[in-house]
Amino acid sequence: MIGTIHIIDDEDVIRDALSFLLASRGLSTRGWDSGEAFLDALPLSDCACIILDVRMGGLSGPEVFDRLQLAGVRVPVIFLTGHADVPVAVRALKAGAFDFIEKPFNDNQIVDLALTAIAAHAQDQAAAAARQSVADRKATLSQREKEVMALMVTGALNKQIADALGIALRTVEVHRGRVLAKMGVRNAIELTKLIADGQN
Amino acid sequence: MIGTIHIIDDEDVIRDALSFLLASRGLSTRGWDSGEAFLDALPLSDCACIILDVRMGGLSGPEVFDRLQLAGVRVPVIFLTGHADVPVAVRALKAGAFDFIEKPFNDNQIVDLALTAIAAHAQDQAAAAARQSVADRKATLSQREKEVMALMVTGALNKQIADALGIALRTVEVHRGRVLAKMGVRNAIELTKLIADGQN
């Protein structure tokens, strides 16, 4: 199960052509005849990639894209346009679009693009899952434990942490042990790498 | 000294207009009438930003850009084009161009763009300098010290490092101390962050 490609275009011909093309290469697709329809259907758990027409009745492609960003949807978006419009393309790409191609499109090109987009999404998902896992474990920490952890990853000694927090050395040791246990790591170095990765 | 904006365009009018505009805002500029001339002049220590025309006699803008990438030049490039060409714009941006704008350009827009490009370059430079600094210090490590460091950042105990390398515990301790000293950090956690950052 690698996810579905959602095709948003108000022209039936384009949607059907794309669906047929991608389906013939073994990809799962689903069409939407307007940005509003797609946005209303969110959240979509199977969404691995979006092919989005720029010029549509109702919301335009870029407008849909903006709303996706605001909604926190992190899926590769391939824009499709029938009109040479460099500023729109530039703005879309700088805003994080996966690609921007002109109609008529080359069949193999768009299939390749969809495949690489799905691959990129899979990587994103894996990274997001890892981050989420870390965030989940972090959420099980008490306030004090978080404070101690924050100082641990700076390389501070237990004694320095104790002074900084105004608590006894022994207490820091207890918290430290609990932090390591809850975060599922063996030592402060693994913890540091776990937290540092999350920042990126 | 914030660096010079290099303007590469085979049309004197454009070069002069841009130079005048940017100079009037207090920016330092230098013009080149062909990609070849600019590439021949490399390396240029003052280069903070490049404004590059797409269509020129001789090497095209994208061709110049490719050679810059190959040469390892990491400077923001703002493409300038007189012809609406979406595929070229898309390719340039995906290859890492800073921006891609159409002529005739808006004066304030291009000044702002140049300023943000220079700011981005300054940040890149700072990050690159930091990475270089780490790399330099790393280069002063002996082979053994590098091996020990590699195991240190995994969170391994000295005893485990000793077993892995087939040397005595005391020897590991000596190497460990030297690694920390040469890398300019106080403990293994700071070292880990230093190395992990470098990877990104």
Added chain:
DNA sequence: CACGCTATTGTGGAAACCCGCAATAGCGGC
């Protein structure tokens, strides 16, 4: 108020870490 949960602290000891002092050994260069 008793009970459960968490935070806090102490004691004491095993294990690990850090480091100065000292010594042996190999290797390349003058």
Added chain:
DNA sequence: GCCGCTATTGCGGGTTTCCACAATAGCGTG
């Protein structure tokens, strides 16, 4: 052969970490 650099190891001792056992205190629930 002497010198400089690196690798290696041992000894001794101070510092830090980790943890089991034990105890006190506050807070919310029933």
